[in-house]
Amino acid sequence: MSYRNCAFGLICRKFKPHLLMVIVQIAVTFLYFLLVASFDNGMNPHVFVTYRHALGGIVVLPFAYVLERNLRPRMTVAMFLELFLLSLIGVGLNINMYFASLKYTSASFVTSMVNTVSSLTFIIAVALRLETVEVKNPRGQAKIFGTLLSLIGALTMTLYKGHAIPSLHGSPIHIRGHSVHNNWIKGSILAIAGCISWSLSYIMQAVTVKKYPAQLSLTVWLNFMGAAESAVFTVLTQHKSAWSISSNIQLWCILYSGVVSCALVMFTQIWVIEQKGPVFVTMFNPLGTILVAIMAYFVLGEQLHMGSLLGGVIVIIGLYLLLWGKEGDQDLLKSQQQSSLTHDEQKESRTQAMASAEQEVHNGT
Template identity: 45%
Template sequence: MERKRCDLVGVCSKFKPHLLMILVQLAYSILYFIAEASFNHGLNPYVYVTYRNILAGLLLLPFAYFLERKIRPKLTLALFLEIFVLSLLGVEVINLRNPRSIAKIVGTLISLGGVMIVTLYRGPIMKNVWPPLIHIHKDDHIHEEWLKGSLLTIASCIAWAIWYIMQAYTLKRYPAQWSLTTWMCLVGGAQSAVFTVIVEHDKSAWTIGFNIDLWSIIYGGVVASGLLVFIQLWCTEEKGPVFVTMFNPLLAVLVVLLSYFVVGERLHLGCLVGAMVVVIGLYLLIWGKEDQEGDINSTKERWKCTSDDPQKQNATLTDDLPLDL
């Protein structure tokens, strides 16, 4: 009985980052609907982003100060500029001789193809199975621009990828997750405030009532900009930026499912096909990455076992050298 309990704890510990990233994508999908409702209600998107980031930074500030007071590195000017810019790139190690590495490449391409299907291909409309569980007021003046929306979606994905990679780089020099999250929120709030002042000249746009606008800002600040960013930083430090970003296609699937089953929006066949393709690609990507990590760990174990024999060390290293690109 004790052994089964230990095995269960080990499995939960191993897949903890996976479960957390699935919950992150679910929370982000809920954010989309709450933000849409507040924007249809009249909330200015720029004001929303400003308030959301400032709220998250202020709430996280006490945690960052007290929990990381002894481990927080000194924030130099160069490091502050890294946090301000967030614009570096990174490379994933690929071994083309290993079928699991090939699975990572194929899975990534399949997931990307699935997202493109959801975005660009519509197809016939599918009939709703039941009435909507939640009604969201739609703005009748909004008109659909699929091409513009698709281009903005692709640009958003590229920006998110750069942001994730920059997080991994910065965490190596500033390994304080609470503090880094706080700084990103406060600096992001300041940037948004300056931009909003430039583009929005109506002072009444800054006024928030006790309605969906306020709840949207609270959810976006506390959950999205605060808690979810911290979880992603932790997963990035544990598994790397590629692991974190490979769950992003799941967001499109969750939004499609919630839109259809909960909100009652029309579901096109292209969305369903694209969602299935995304799941297949995500499964291949996770399988390739996890099994490759198992190979790396087993190689380290063999290295430890042969550490007393120099000849075995050389043989082990020669057999396990990957082809890195």
């Protein structure tokens, strides 16, 4: 029994990042519908971003201060400017444009567009020479073809609406307001721009977390800086009346988003990026698309369009072609690292691995 418990523990540790990302997608799914309801009640998306990131920073601050007191690296001017730029791209630009696009389109459309982040991240990484592509290799061809498919799917969702699938009149909740779904062209442009900045932020996070390995403290910095940047933009562009919270749904949306999305989800994603890389995080976006589409249709009675469904399917196919090609990179890297070891080093590595496994079994007993 102890050996089985030990084996179960090893499996849980191996798939811990997978489980955490599934939980993240479930948590974000609920946020989308709180947002749609809040925007329908007149909440300003830029004010929302300011409040939620300020609250997220406040929630994580005491944990970061206590748990990472001896782990935080010294803050330099260069690191401060790097964090400022990362928060500007990942919060100030990305989140503001992303939530504004949700106000003008729909939850199903916006979550479908998020699936293009993996392809955009891949394109930017190739342009920056952070990613290599072997055109003659099948996995390299899968990367290229998958990227093209994802972009075609995104264009399909943006430019083609198609036949409308009627909403369910018997759904429990109906959201129909003048502030939602009233400008698809503007919302599409904002969604595309938000996805581009999102891709850039993932690449920057992967670089920054290596220089600043204190994930909790990094979460605090990004939240507070993002809130400050969003506040400046809001003060310059919005009327002061936009800062008021006029309903309970707006209050609950800010609390849920601040505690769950900006504190727990952001910290989890930073940890998973450090463990598995930025592309691994984006591969779970299709799960969020499916969950949102199902809940939007059956719970909210949201109308679906064939263009969104067709484009979403194309994007998901392209995404997993890209991920299949990326998986080959990991296998190639492991084989290259293994082949670079001498015979004695390989023997010592195998001995250490066996000793570690025996120690874990012994601890389990």
